[in-house]
Amino acid sequence: MAEQILEKTQLLFGKNHPDTLLAIGNLALTYSELGQFQKAKELEVLVLEKCTNFWEKITQEHWEFRKAKEFVVLVLEKHTKLLREDHPDTLLAMGNLAGTYLNLGEFRKAEELELLVLEKQKKLLGEDHPDTLLAMNNLALTYSDLGEFQKAKGLEVLVLEKQKKFLGEDYPNTVLAMGNLASTYHTLGDFNKALGLEVEVLQKQRQILGDKHLDTILAMENLAKTYQKLGKQEEMEEFQQVIKDTKKSW
Incomplete structure (x- = not known):
């Protein structure tokens, strides 16, 4: 059964999905219970390698988003100062910063900016404009991230x-x-x-x-x-x- 679950999970999600790694770990545990320690070891080594690579990638991306946030905050400050808070380029900068907050897991900060962008897009462009609908969609996705x-x-x-x-x-x-x-x-x-x-x-x-x-x-x-x-x-x-x-x- 564990082998069948692993096969189906790989087909549905791919070889590197967390659910696939969980299925590999469960199969390794079953092999251990059966005394087939060599098979268990091979699977456990595979899971460890994939998990290590995954977290190294996440750590690198997190660092890159932190650096990006500093730049995007600076861009937003300049736009607000040189143009105005309601200018389309300023709203675009707000949206970019909100996206960076999302990538960093700072969902409340993203929500705060997205609410502001949506409010201003409605006022400037109307509720039916594509940019307003995009702002609504972005806020909806953030609400989902917040549960x-x-x-x-x-x-x-x-x-x-x-x-x-x-x-x-x-x-x-x-x-x-x-x-x-x-x-x-x-x-x-x-x-x-x-x-x-x-x-x-x-x-x-x-x-x-x-x-x-x-x-x-x-x-x-x-x-x-x-x-x-x-x-x-x-x-x-x-x-x-x-x-x-x-x-x-x-």
């Missing part, structure tokens, strides 16, 4: 409604907004609403990108997870098989 999914849902519903109205249902940003809202419904346990959106996302991804595109596979994986939550085992296994067959054909 405030009801707030995220409220913004995501609004963004999706406006994207459908002004860009059409097949526009890439509209499909992305559907996926974001579906993910939030899934997290909130509203699996039927998530299912309806995920079916629509998959249909559009197949139409726009084809069956073998990575985003289409991701849409299938999300749908399979929702079928599992709804107890629809047959549908879940059907999609898992399609995913497996598609990845083999890459």
Whole structure:
């Protein structure tokens, strides 16, 4: 069973995903219980190497984002001083700093800036402007990072409604907004609403990108997870098989 779980996890998430490393560790533990210590050692060495590489990469990225933050703060200060707080370039600098805070895990600081950007974009450009919708979407993602999914849902519903109205249902940003809202419904346990959106996302991804595109596979994986939550085992296994067959054909 541990071997099967590892095989499926690798197919779904790849060889370096944390869930895959957990599955490798569980298989190593099973080998140890069976007295097959050489097999266990080989897997444990593999997990250790991957974890070490992962944390080295994270540490390097964190240092780079810290240096970036110093520069972006300076840019924002200059824009505010030379232009004005409502100038589009100043708002862009605010958004960039908010993104840097997100990468550093400083979500409350990001939220504070994103709220300010959204307020000013609404005033300058109106609630239906693409830049305003982008600001709403960014704030919704930050709410998700903070675990405030009801707030995220409220913004995501609004963004999706406006994207459908002004860009059409097949526009890439509209499909992305559907996926974001579906993910939030899934997290909130509203699996039927998530299912309806995920079916629509998959249909559009197949139409726009084809069956073998990575985003289409991701849409299938999300749908399979929702079928599992709804107890629809047959549908879940059907999609898992399609995913497996598609990845083999890459």
